[in-house]
Amino acid sequence: MLQLWDITDANAPTRIASVDDDKSVNALAFSPDKHTLATTIGGRLRLWDIKQISALSGHVQQWSCYATGGGLSPEEWLAEVPGIAYRRSCP
Structure with missing residues (x-):
């Protein structure tokens, strides 16, 4: 599982989203504008829209x-x- 945290306040980090997958994350990187997360999971590349992930968390x-x-x-x-x-x- 990959978890994204807002650490704006280091004393009170807040989890903003989770990405569940049955395989380990091999690598990840944020786009320069910080709106997209690229991951390689189980040999496949996937692009995640950060706002979309946050909106769907819990649904x-x-x-x-x-x-x-x-x-x-x-x-x-x-x-x-x-x-x-x-x-x-x-x-």
Whole structure:
């Protein structure tokens, strides 16, 4: 899990967002404007909109749909949720 913290006040850091993933984060970097976080997780590069992450924190379905790029495909569903019939998971 990757956690983003606002450390403007070093005496009272505040977690502003979390990025859950089942693999370790290998590397990360912020864009020069600090609005995008780039990560490599399990050999894949992913760009995260920091404002989007903060807005979705605490909203499991919306976050899941955002993180998967619109939900699981039938193939991904079969691999990750075996034994349960496929259903579209995001609107």
